[in-house]
Amino acid sequence: MATITTIPHMPVRNGDDIDNTFDDARIRAPLIVGGKGFADVTRVVTRIALEEPPGWWYLAFAGALGLLSLMGITIGYLMLAGVGVWGNNQPVAWAFDIVNFVFWVGIGHAGTLISAILFLFRQNWRTSINRFAEAMTIFAVICAATFPGIHVGRPWLAYWLFPIPNQMAMWPQFRSPLLWDVFAVGTYFTVSLLFWYVGMIPDLATLRDKSKNRIQQILYGIFSLGWTGSCRAWHRYERAYLLLAALSTPLVLSVHSVVSFDFATSQLPGWHTTIFPPYFVAGAVFGGFAMVLTLAIPCRALFGLKDIITLRHIDNMNKVMLATGLIVAYAYSVEFFTAWYSQHYYEQFAFQNRVFGAAPWAFWCMFICNVFAPQILWFKWARNSLVITFIVANFVNAGMWFERYVIIVTSLQRDFLSSSWGMFKPSWVDLALLAGSFGLFFTLFLLFIKFLPIIAMAEVKSIMPQAHAHGHGDPDLDRTDYRPDETAHDHPGGKAHPAV
Amino acid sequence: MNASKRKRFLFPRWVNFALPVLIVAVLGGGLYAPTLVTFGFSSSTIDVGYAPIQPVAYSHALHAGELGIDCRYCHSSVENAGFAAIPTTQVCMGCHTSVRNVSEKLKPVQESWETGKPIEWVKVHDLPDYAFFNHSAHVNSGVGCVSCHGRVDTMEVVYQAERLSMSWCIDCHRNPEKHLRPRDQVTNMQYKPEAKEGESELAAQLRVGKEIKEKYKIHDEAYMTSCSTCHR
Numbered sequence: 001m002a003t004i005t006t007i008p009h010m011p012v013r014n015g016d017d018i019d020n021t022f023d024d025a026r027i028r029a030p031l032i033v034g035g036k037g038f039a040d041v042t043r044v045v046t047r048i049a050l051e052e053p054p055g056w057w058y059l060a061f062a063g064a065l066g067l068l069s070l071m072g073i074t075i076g077y078l079m080l081a082g083v084g085v086w087g088n089n090q091p092v093a094w095a096f097d098i099v100n101f102v103f104w105v106g107i108g109h110a111g112t113l114i115s116a117i118l119f120l121f122r123q124n125w126r127t128s129i130n131r132f133a134e135a136m137t138i139f140a141v142i143c144a145a146t147f148p149g150i151h152v153g154r155p156w157l158a159y160w161l162f163p164i165p166n167q168m169a170m171w172p173q174f175r176s177p178l179l180w181d182v183f184a185v186g187t188y189f190t191v192s193l194l195f196w197y198v199g200m201i202p203d204l205a206t207l208r209d210k211s212k213n214r215i216q217q218i219l220y221g222i223f224s225l226g227w228t229g230s231c232r233a234w235h236r237y238e239r240a241y242l243l244l245a246a247l248s249t250p251l252v253l254s255v256h257s258v259v260s261f262d263f264a265t266s267q268l269p270g271w272h273t274t275i276f277p278p279y280f281v282a283g284a285v286f287g288g289f290a291m292v293l294t295l296a297i298p299c300r301a302l303f304g305l306k307d308i309i310t311l312r313h314i315d316n317m318n319k320v321m322l323a324t325g326l327i328v329a330y331a332y333s334v335e336f337f338t339a340w341y342s343q344h345y346y347e348q349f350a351f352q353n354r355v356f357g358a359a360p361w362a363f364w365c366m367f368i369c370n371v372f373a374p375q376i377l378w379f380k381w382a383r384n385s386l387v388i389t390f391i392v393a394n395f396v397n398a399g400m401w402f403e404r405y406v407i408i409v410t411s412l413q414r415d416f417l418s419s420s421w422g423m424f425k426p427s428w429v430d431l432a433l434l435a436g437s438f439g440l441f442f443t444l445f446l447l448f449i450k451f452l453p454i455i456a457m458a459e460v461k462s463i464m465p466q467a468h469a470h471g472h473g474d475p476d477l478d479r480t481d482y483r484p485d486e487t488a489h490d491h492p493g494g495k496a497h498p499a500v
Numbered sequence: 501m502n503a504s505k506r507k508r509f510l511f512p513r514w515v516n517f518a519l520p521v522l523i524v525a526v527l528g529g530g531l532y533a534p535t536l537v538t539f540g541f542s543s544s545t546i547d548v549g550y551a552p553i554q555p556v557a558y559s560h561a562l563h564a565g566e567l568g569i570d571c572r573y574c575h576s577s578v579e580n581a582g583f584a585a586i587p588t589t590q591v592c593m594g595c596h597t598s599v600r601n602v603s604e605k606l607k608p609v610q611e612s613w614e615t616g617k618p619i620e621w622v623k624v625h626d627l628p629d630y631a632f633f634n635h636s637a638h639v640n641s642g643v644g645c646v647s648c649h650g651r652v653d654t655m656e657v658v659y660q661a662e663r664l665s666m667s668w669c670i671d672c673h674r675n676p677e678k679h680l681r682p683r684d685q686v687t688n689m690q691y692k693p694e695a696k697e698g699e700s701e702l703a704a705q706l707r708v709g710k711e712i713k714e715k716y717k718i719h720d721e722a723y724m725t726s727c728s729t730c731h732r
Contacts (some may be wrong), residue, residue, distance in 0.1 A: 167663070170667075
């Protein structure tokens with residue numbers, strides 16, 4: 001079996017985390033550590049999907065299902081009673097429903113950024129995290145899509161969101177960004193799902209070949225589309241993946257831009273801002289990476305993936321979070337500058353109101369979580385500390401929710417006429433739906449962990465040193481006939497594989 | 501264990517035959533379902549031709565057609581109210597105490613006359629409750645009865661002749677010229693606009709319709725297609 005010895009300047013941190021975060025021009029830092037070979041990667045990852053899940057999984061799943069049923073019950077109550085059970089009313093007609101929508105769509109951004117943009121930029125470290133980041137994207141978009149669906153008030157007529165020819169001669173307003181949203185989010189979901197699935201095919205084949213259970217073999221067999229691992233299959237797979245990556249890349253930027261148009265094209269001070277599209281996209285990537293870290297840190301510890309999702313991955317994600325956090329901080333500040341510079345009374349008032357007015361706590365929660373908290377990531381010791389990273393990531397998760405609350409609710413609370421001002425107070429249904437959406441997200445995510453390959457095994461192997469080996473006679477490293485489903489014992493001594 | 505001996509699940513051979521079947525089924529289903537919904541659920545399929553059995557075998561063909569009684573003789577409120585009145589037993593008996601008073605078909609009316617229990621007519625042109633249709637607004641703007649109800653003067657049993665769907669209403673609300681006529685011609689079932697020399701019937705209708713639209717001050721398209729014009 002191929003092994004690489006630990007490179008001398010990689011001290012062990014936190015007990016068993018190997019420090020591969022060094023930047024040394026003479027040597028490429030390994031992305032997979034702990035002397036792992038191809039077969040080890042296969043074993044570690046397939047075990048998670050094929051073996052009986054650990055006890056905590058059942059506990060977590062029960063908790064997630066509990067929250068999901070809370071969501072189901074609340075939506076049922078909402079459908080029976082009507083949207084009056086929410087806290088929204090004039091003038092705050094958009095509140096938790098749209099805040100949660102934008103929050104979840106934002107989280108859905110990191111997955112495609114990692115899998116598409118980082119792929120096109122040949123950022124090899126993406127391979128360890130792209131699979132579950134994409135899964136997170138899909139599930140976050142599902143959570144997001146729930147909210148406009150129930151926000152329409154009569155969810156059984158939610159299909160009116162789509163321009164379907166009908167005998168009422170009634171169409172959505174094509175000039176409204178709300179309709180563009182339907183297309184943007186719909187396209188994003190479809191392409192992300194395709195991208196996720198296509199990327200998973202070789203790994204599903206590995207699961208098929210590794211599973212002992214006939215039903216599992218057949219199911220994984222169907223979903224791996226009869227993958228054989230032939231050269232031709234790989235060639236077409238790589239082409240398809242590249243094309244889908246190119247297709248997804250503009251979507252990463254377009255979706256949240258269009259979501260920001262929902263606000264930016266209106267006339268309301270606090271919404272009517274040209275900076276919104278880039279600001280929203282940066283915020284979405286910021287929040288998305290925070291959620292990836294929130295999921296990755298426990299997963300790597302609980303499933304023994306510390307050698308695959310290494311400190312270097314955490315470090316890189318922290319850097320992305322810091323960079324996008326700075327863009328967000330800049331956007332926050334420049335909004336105040338613009339308000340002052342505009343010399344526009346209502347614009348200035350809207351921003352004063354944010355900081356000192358109707359709900360200053362929301363603004364300060366946002367500002368502390370999103371602007372102050374990430375600054376600690378300038379320090380390498382903070383980026384390499386899992387505890388600090390996890391805490392900062394959760395600050396950002398909360399901060400990004402408050403950002404949407406600040407933009408949506410505080411802008412609506414006080415607009416032009418003081419006679420039409422009003423406050424917003426969430427009802428218990430609002431809070432239950434927010435909690436319930438986490439239930440939906442984690443139910444889907446835990447099912448994903450249990451049944452699908454959570455690491456892109458085939459891709460991870462392609463960036464390991466063994467894939468680019470110059471073996472100098474070492475039979476293991478000279479091999480070129482590697483198949484994704486083999487175990488270390490298939491090739492004792494690395495003898496040439498008989499033709500299949 | 502040797503890799504070449506390990507059992508690996510691949511699609512069995514018959515899948516090669518199942519695949520085209522599946523593709524045809526998906527494509528066929530993808531065509532069939534929208535076609536079924538579009539035509540099967542269309543108001544021209546499920547609403548047009550609705551002709552419920554009425555408690556009295558009353559013939560519009562005889563009364564409105566052959567005898568030429570004006571619509572407003574029985575549906576008297578049509579010019580002044582939203583609802584076009586269904587005639588009471590007394591209206592029927594106004595003539596039928598003397599005319600054809602031994603007819604078998606008249607039995608239920610006479611029974612109602614004697615007991616004082618109204619005749620339970622079945623509503624044919626039934627709009628949903630959230631659509632506020634007003635007869636007087638239409639009749640006084642020069643929309644003929646025939647435009648919505650069809651040739652009632654030829655119907656032995658009244659049936660729904662038009663779709664009465666929202667798009668059908670909107671079509672006319674967008675271009676009312678095609679259906680407008682002078683107020684005194686509203687109940688005329690065979691009205692045709694007077695055509696000038698060499699003018700087609702449609703061109704004549706559009707010309708007359710336009711004049712009437714001006715004359716009766718009919719609202720513009722924006723008002724006529726606003727949600728709250730019909731849904732309040």
